[in-house]
Every structure is written in structure tokens, then in C-alpha cells.
Amino acid sequence: MIPMVNLKAQYAEIKTEVEQGLAQTIENCSFILGPNVQAFEKECADYLGVKHTIGVASGTDALHLALLAEGIGAGDEVITTAFTFIATAEAIKYVGAIPVFVDIDPQTLNICPDAIKKAITPKTKAVMPVHLFGQPADMAKISAICEQHHLKLIEDCCQSFGASINGLQTGAIGDVGAYSFFPSKNLGAFGDGGLVATNSDEIAQKIKRFRNHGSDVRYYHDVIGYNSRLDEMQAVILRAKLKRIEQYNQARRHAAHLYSELLADLPLTTPFEDHVGVHVYHQYTLLCDRRDEVLKALQDKQIGCAIYYPVPLHQQNVFKTECAGVSLPVTESVAARCMSLPICSHLSDETVKEIAAVIRGVFNA
Numbered sequence: 001m002i003p004m005v006n007l008k009a010q011y012a013e014i015k016t017e018v019e020q021g022l023a024q025t026i027e028n029c030s031f032i033l034g035p036n037v038q039a040f041e042k043e044c045a046d047y048l049g050v051k052h053t054i055g056v057a058s059g060t061d062a063l064h065l066a067l068l069a070e071g072i073g074a075g076d077e078v079i080t081t082a083f084t085f086i087a088t089a090e091a092i093k094y095v096g097a098i099p100v101f102v103d104i105d106p107q108t109l110n111i112c113p114d115a116i117k118k119a120i121t122p123k124t125k126a127v128m129p130v131h132l133f134g135q136p137a138d139m140a141k142i143s144a145i146c147e148q149h150h151l152k153l154i155e156d157c158c159q160s161f162g163a164s165i166n167g168l169q170t171g172a173i174g175d176v177g178a179y180s181f182f183p184s185k186n187l188g189a190f191g192d193g194g195l196v197a198t199n200s201d202e203i204a205q206k207i208k209r210f211r212n213h214g215s216d217v218r219y220y221h222d223v224i225g226y227n228s229r230l231d232e233m234q235a236v237i238l239r240a241k242l243k244r245i246e247q248y249n250q251a252r253r254h255a256a257h258l259y260s261e262l263l264a265d266l267p268l269t270t271p272f273e274d275h276v277g278v279h280v281y282h283q284y285t286l287l288c289d290r291r292d293e294v295l296k297a298l299q300d301k302q303i304g305c306a307i308y309y310p311v312p313l314h315q316q317n318v319f320k321t322e323c324a325g326v327s328l329p330v331t332e333s334v335a336a337r338c339m340s341l342p343i344c345s346h347l348s349d350e351t352v353k354e355i356a357a358v359i360r361g362v363f364n365a
């Protein structure tokens with residue numbers, strides 16, 4: 001059996017370090033916002049090249065608190081992509097705002113800057129690009145649009161930890177970046193976790209307050225906040241993995257490039273790298289007209305495979321009524337043809353070759 005993500009192999013390398021750190025945390029009994037969360041936030045800020053990072057309970061919360069801190073609220077429109085995980089749009093709904101879904105670029109599968117421009121109305125308050133599958137969105141164009149129209153730019157970096165454009169990390173370009181440490185993400189915890197990054201003192205202060213019951217000083221509450229703190233135990237694990245994130249992402253890129261080389265001559269589309277930014281391959285996603293046959297061949301050999309995402313957000317039951325009349329031809333066409341192969345920090349060349357051979361078999365190649 002070949003899993004989508006081999007977390008066991010990754011754990012074997014950091015086992016001693018993690019176990020020692022966890023044991024120490026248990027001895028110290030400092031479980032909430034302890035020294036490891038503080039150290040991890042500092043290490044993340046250094047790595048990402050931002051002034052502040054704030055650990056929170058999940059990527060979804062990171063997006064939610066980022067929108068709240070930026071003052072996005074009832075009736076405001078937030079332009080985003082429908083080709084993403086539901087959490088991107090859920091966060092917009094949590095603050096009472098309206099997600100306005102626009103189409104994607106057919107090559108990068110990221111939000112299309114021209115489509116953003118066309119969707120701007122007097123109610124538009126923010127743009128929320130997703131660096132989908134680990135490839136940075138076109139931030140040069142998107143930043144320029146946001147500046148020109150005075151819109152907040154909130155980056156969904158849940159799939160792009162470590163991705164960069166001209167040396168700038170995703171999440172360090174817009175007003176605020178939101179990251180997820182869900183176990184299968186490029187930097188994954190052993191449970192839920194998330195992070196907000198920003199260069200603004202004011203936004204950082206607000207997010208710290210929101211994550212901890214609206215309080216700066218214990219038992220004094222200034223606003224209605226949430227219980228959304230990054231767990232101390234998760235911070236121990238994340239610190240061990242953050243040290244190795246460059247190696248992890250490099251390994252993902254290596255596996256992806258090998259796949260693309262081995263599948264290059266087949267009648268399917270391998271992931272497009274725009275080379276503007278560094279793609280960190282959270283997913284390795286093909287476009288293929290014979291998707292069902294390829295999926296079946298992989299499943300028969302017990303090889304992990306998945307469809308991210310089969311139903312774009314504007315066509316989900318929860319948004320169907322709200323989005324009646326919304327047509328996103330590129331998104332819809334991609335959703336009908338996309339499929340993702342196993343990729344992670346620990347995937348051998350042999351395994352990539354084995355998977356590629358099964359796919360080649362479908363095409364008798």
C-alpha cells in the first residue's frame with residue numbers, strides 16, 4: 001500500500017527530539033501558551049520574514065481571525081477562488097461577509113487577477129487568494145489591484161508553507177497570511193494547528209486578543225474573543241519539523257519533477273510551474289480526461305490517489321442558492337479532470353517510478 005502522505009517515515013527521523021520535548025512539556029505542566037508556542041512563533045517569524053506570527057488552533061481559525069482583525073464584516077464582499085477547500089469560504093461567512101467566487105487561471109489553477117478586477121464592486125473589501133497546491137498565486141498583479149482599489153489582501157497559505165516569490169514567503173506579501181498545520185500539510189502537527197503572519201503591530205495585537213478570549217491581561221476582556229490557541233504539545237512537534245522544512249519541501253519538489261518527467265509524453269497535463277515563485281507541491285495534481293480509469297488502476301494496486309477538489313465551492317450544496325447563476329468555466333472544467341498522486345517529504349524515486357508505471361499502463365505506454 002502506498003499512502004498519499006507517508007507521515008510514519010517522517011516521524012522516524014524526529015522521534016527522539018519530539019519525544020524528549022513532549023516529555024519535558026508534560027513534566028513542566030505548561031500546557032497553554034507555554035515556552036514552545038512562544039519559541040515557535042519567533043522561529044516562524046524569522047523563517048517567514050515577518051514581524052509577527054500568532055499561533056492559533058487551526059488554519060480555518062487563522063483565516064477567520066485574520067478577517068476579523070482586518071475589520072471585514074457584515075455585507076462586505078471578499079473576492080476569492082471556488083477551487084479550494086471549503087474553509088477559505090467558511091471563514092468569510094463566519095464574519096458575515098459575502099464570498100465572491102471568480103475563475104482561475106487554466107495553467108496555475110490559482111485565482112485569475114483579471115477576474116478579480118472584473119468582480120470589484122463598491123462593497124468589495126478584501127481579496128483572498130489561495131496559493132493552491134503549494135504554488136504561489138500571481139501576487140505582483142493581485143497586490144497592485146488591492147493597492148489601487150484599497151482592498152485588504154489576505155493570503156490563504158494553508159497549502160504553501162515555505163513557498164516564495166523572489167525571496168518573499170507567501171503570507172509575507174499581503175496584509176496578513178494564514179497557515180494550517182493540519183497533519184498532512186507541508187508543515188504538519190500531530191493534530192490541528194494554525195498560524196497568522198503579519199507585519200502590522202495593530203493586526204498582530206488584535207489577533208492575539210481574539211485567540212485568547214478577547215483579553216490582553218488575564219481576566220480583563222476588551223472584546224468578545226475565542227478560544228483559539230496553538231497547543232503547546234503541537235508547538236513542540238512543529239519546532240522539530242520547522243528546522244527541516246526546507247529539506248521537506250525540496251523532497252516534494254524532487255518527487256514532483258520526477259513524476260512530471262516520467263509522465264511527460266502521456267495524454268494528460270502535468271502540473272504547470274510558472275517559475276515566478278517556488279512551488280512547494282502540497283499536492284501533485286494532474287488534469288486527465290480519462291481520470292476514472294487512472295484512479296481505478298491506482299486503487300487496484302492500492303496506491304493512494306484523490307480528487308482535490310471534485311466540487312468547486314460555488315456548486316456545493318451550502319452555496320448553491322447563494323451562487324445561483326455563477327458560472328466559472330475554467331474552475332468547472334478543471335474540477336472534472338483533476339486528480340492528485342501521493343506526494344510528501346518521504347517518497348522514494350522507486351515509489352514514484354512504480355506509480356508512474358501504473359499510470360503509463362492505462363495508456364499502454
Ligand SMILES: *Cc1c(COP(=O)(O)O)cnc(C)c1O
Binds near residue numbers: 058130156180181192
Ligand atoms: C487545510 C486548508 C484550510 C484549513 O486548515 P485547517 O487547519 O484544516 O483548519 C484552509 N484553506 C486551505 C486552502 C486548506 O488547504
